Amino acid sequence: MPRQNPIGKTVQRQLKTPYGLLVYQFTPKRVKNMNIRIRSNGQLYVSASPRVPMREIERFLESRSQWIFQAITRIEARQQAERKECLQYWGENIPFQTQIIPFDKPESIKLKGEIAELLLWEDNEAHRKLCMQTLWKKEAEKxxxxxxxxxxxxxxxxxxxxxxxxxxxxxxxxxxxxxxxxxxxxxxxxxxxxxxxxxxxxxxxxxxxxxxxxxxxxxxxxxxxxxxxxxxxxxxxxxxxxxx
Ligand SMILES: [Zn+2]
CATH class of the missing domain: 3.30.2010.10 (Metalloproteases ("zincins"), catalytic domain)
Structure with missing residues (x-):
């Protein structure tokens, strides 16, 4: 079982949850129990008293993972909209989220209500454009x-x-x-x-x-x-x- 690191020292940790791999910044602090916070950059910050076992922290994060992922998605969508990084689709600006997938799966794009989901090998401008192009092409042919x-x-x-x-x-x-x-x-x-x-x-x-x-x-x-x-x-x- 992983141990906590020294007070005040932040490390990045990962946790597999039913809703995906949760990456978070973890800081042991002299707080009562633990605090979790999603900052405006869409990153999850967790701080906890050194008395709280890591196992307990992880169990707590896992129990809240659906809520955490939903909150992160909302923040990212808002940021993209602000940066005008949207999928343009028949004149509408649809915020999108990206997810990295292994090379043996094809890159793809899906519209999920108000948001688009891009599954990419690499998350950069070129890959995003190419992926969006598959949607535009399909739509054009239809x-x-x-x-x-x-x-x-x-x-x-x-x-x-x-x-x-x-x-x-x-x-x-x-x-x-x-x-x-x-x-x-x-x-x-x-x-x-x-x-x-x-x-x-x-x-x-x-x-x-x-x-x-x-x-x-x-x-x-x-x-x-x-x-x-x-x-x-x-x-x-x-x-x-x-x-x-
Ligand atoms: Zn002409």
């Missing part, structure tokens, strides 16, 4: 085709262009939201559109189909976009302020 088909039908009927023959490609484009190629008969949409408000997707699809009629960005082109999607110029302004 949502874009139906909207694309709707507008293809619309343009074909209204302007007698062969819009229904246009192929949709969903790509991880970061320099633009969409593109139209007359040569290949393809409209490409950036999968990152699923991180933005739904109107960005509508705008981009309409914009690209309008290129079947005008291969430029003339005032007539923009008037055509506006005619088919009232409010388009407002959406376009918002999109300029909200880069990929």
């Amino acid at each position: 949502v874009f085709p139906a909207r694309f088909e709707f507008w293809a039908g619309w343009f074909q009927e209204k302007y007698q262009v062969e819009a229904k023959k246009i192929r949709l490609a969903i790509k991880p484009m970061t320099s633009r939201w969409g593109s139209y190629s007359k040569r290949t008969g393809t409209i490409a949409l950036s999968l990152f559109l699923s991180s933005k408000p739904r109107e960005f997707l509508e705008y981009t699809i309409v914009h690209e189909f309008c290129h079947m009629i005008y291969l430029n960005h003339s005032p007539a082109f923009h008037a055509l976009v506006e005619e088919n999607l009232p409010g388009a110029s407002e959406i376009r302004k918002k999109m300029k302020k909200s880069p990929i």
Whole structure:
């Protein structure tokens, strides 16, 4: 059984609990029994009288582990929201929590109500982005085709262009939201559109189909976009302020 260290000396300790591995800073202090505190940095601090056996401290922590993990999660979510480290999902900012997983399991992301959970091999910006990208891609593949088909039908009927023959490609484009190629008969949409408000997707699809009629960005082109999607110029302004 581990012994307590000298008074005032803080050490980091770990405890396996049914809710996960609890990491905490432990300080023996001349206090009555023990104190536990979760600081604003999301870390758990425990202090206890040297008289209290470590076993008893651990038993106490384990009995409170669900509450502790919930409190830490709430604090971390709030901090992320403050730092604007959120998952952008259809224009909403969803706070997320990360968890390190072994390399033999795939990195993944799950939406759990108000919060997103990222299971990562390494917790850094690059891994987080890549992980989020799997969600955006899945969402894009689920949502874009139906909207694309709707507008293809619309343009074909209204302007007698062969819009229904246009192929949709969903790509991880970061320099633009969409593109139209007359040569290949393809409209490409950036999968990152699923991180933005739904109107960005509508705008981009309409914009690209309008290129079947005008291969430029003339005032007539923009008037055509506006005619088919009232409010388009407002959406376009918002999109300029909200880069990929
Ligand atoms: Zn264009």
